[in-house]
Amino acid sequence: MRYKEYNTNSVLEKCIPIFWEKGFRATSINEIVGVTGVNRFSLYHEFQNKEGILYNALKLYQKRYGMSKFDILKKEGDLATVLQEFYLSFLQSKEKYQGCFYIHIGTELADEDPEIKSLIRNYLAALEFALIERLIKEAKTKNNPKFYARHLVGLFCTSMSFCLIHSEKQKQYHIANGIKVILNKK
Amino acid sequence: MPQVLHQSYEQLVEKAQALFWVKGYKGVSAKELADCLDVSTSVIYNKYTKDMLFMDSLGYYTSNYSDPFLKQLRETTEGLDSLRDFFYSLIDALLDKTFPKSCLMVNTVVEMRNANQGITDVYQRYFDTLTNSYKVVLDKAIGLKQLKYPEKKDEYAEFLLGIIFSMSILYKIQPKEQLREFINEQLSFIE
Numbered sequence: 034m035r036y037k038e039y040n041t042n043s044v045l046e047k048c049i050p051i052f053w054e055k056g057f058r059a060t061s062i063n064e065i066v067g068v069t070g071v072n073r074f075s076l077y078h079e080f081q082n083k084e085g086i087l088y089n090a091l092k093l094y095q096k097r098y099g100m101s102k103f104d105i106l107k108k109e110g111d112l113a114t115v116l117q118e119f120y121l122s123f124l125q126s127k128e129k130y131q132g133c134f135y136i137h138i139g140t141e142l143a144d145e146d147p148e149i150k151s152l153i154r155n156y157l158a159a160l161e162f163a164l165i166e167r168l169i170k171e172a173k174t175k176n177n178p179k180f181y182a183r184h185l186v187g188l189f190c191t192s193m194s195f196c197l198i199h200s201e202k203q204k205q206y207h208i209a210n211g212i213k214v215i216l217n218k219k
Numbered sequence: 220m221p222q223v224l225h226q227s228y229e230q231l232v233e234k235a236q237a238l239f240w241v242k243g244y245k246g247v248s249a250k251e252l253a254d255c256l257d258v259s260t261s262v263i264y265n266k267y268t269k270d271m272l273f274m275d276s277l278g279y280y281t282s283n284y285s286d287p288f289l290k291q292l293r294e295t296t297e298g299l300d301s302l303r304d305f306f307y308s309l310i311d312a313l314l315d316k317t318f319p320k321s322c323l324m325v326n327t328v329v330e331m332r333n334a335n336q337g338i339t340d341v342y343q344r345y346f347d348t349l350t351n352s353y354k355v356v357l358d359k360a361i362g363l364k365q366l367k368y369p370e371k372k373d374e375y376a377e378f379l380l381g382i383i384f385s386m387s388i389l390y391k392i393q394p395k396e397q398l399r400e401f402i403n404e405q406l407s408f409i410e
Contacts, residue, residue, distance in 0.1 A: 059243075136329070180404070195328065214378045
């Protein structure tokens with residue numbers, strides 16, 4: 034049996050920034066070979082094609098980055114403050130790639146690719162679930178957690194795109210305002 | 220002999236805009252752009268560059284798609300009901316591909332961010348117009364006594380600004396009825 038000389042996850046880890054920076058279409062297999070150091074035959078053997086690399090990179094992103102950010106929602110404390118921290122955790126200026134890999138790729142590809150559609154649907158469903166788990170514990174939202182969660186997911190989609198062009202102050206205002214308008218529903 | 224172009228620059232921009240809308244900026248090569256415009260690549264390298272065509276595509280999009288749409292919105296008289304109709308027609312345009320791939324401006328924000336001052340200026344003008352249009356409709360809603368808290372107009376306008384961004388993702392994964400319900404509920408936050 035041939036010994037596999039690379040670790041699949043470390044290969045995918047290297048692909049995330051390149052897809053993020055250039056988009057899927059503009060990234061060539063040659064560039065992927067360049068950043069990962071794995072030849073194209075091995076890449077195709079492992080992932081079938083460039084799409085396969087992207088699908089697996091998205092899954093890895095959720096496991097490695099998405100989940101730990103979703104865990105912020107479990108923190109003790111004021112709901113609006115925790116939500117603000119959650120959204121902003123994706124938009125820290127110290128991070129090279131601001132925003133969310135799923136929303137980024139979904140913007141480019143989710144119209145035509147059913148697999149991407151379903152990955153995004155699952156990702157947002159996982160977020161909605163994490164929000165519901167938090168909202169059922171709050172007096173204000175416990176009677177209708179799904180309703181609030183749906184709109185907080187909407188705010189997630191908005192802040193992962195619109196806030197990419199905001200200054201620090203603008204993004205804090207936009208997110209805080211969104212949270213306030215949603216939670217203050219009469 | 221230099222190549223003679225049988226098309227006006229405006230015609231080229233119109234075609235380029237359609238391509239950028241579907242494929243984005245980075246996903247379009249010079250060759251692909253030249254093929255789409257039916258010109259040689261040297262035209263793209265030497266005369267009408269990809270950057271120039273892209274910036275003018277954003278201008279074309281604004282004046283041909285969003286401006287007329289927003290002008291209509293500002294002329295409406297029914298306040299929040301008009302706003303609901305506006306978002307419903309946005310959903311229709313997204314689903315029936317009148318807008319072939321979400322909103323070109325939203326796509327550009329995600330793909331290019333503040334890549335250069337020129338693009339940042341385009342966003343500024345675009346989102347100012349959008350915000351002002353929402354405020355015009357909110358004023359009418361206030362006149363019709365549809366808002367419980369008229370003093371929150373600016374906060375509501377900022378909130379509404381987010382809708383084209385959330386719609387740009389959600390329309391890809393949700394059916395029409397669910398999108399309409401989402402809009403109804405979004406508007407219920409400001410009633």
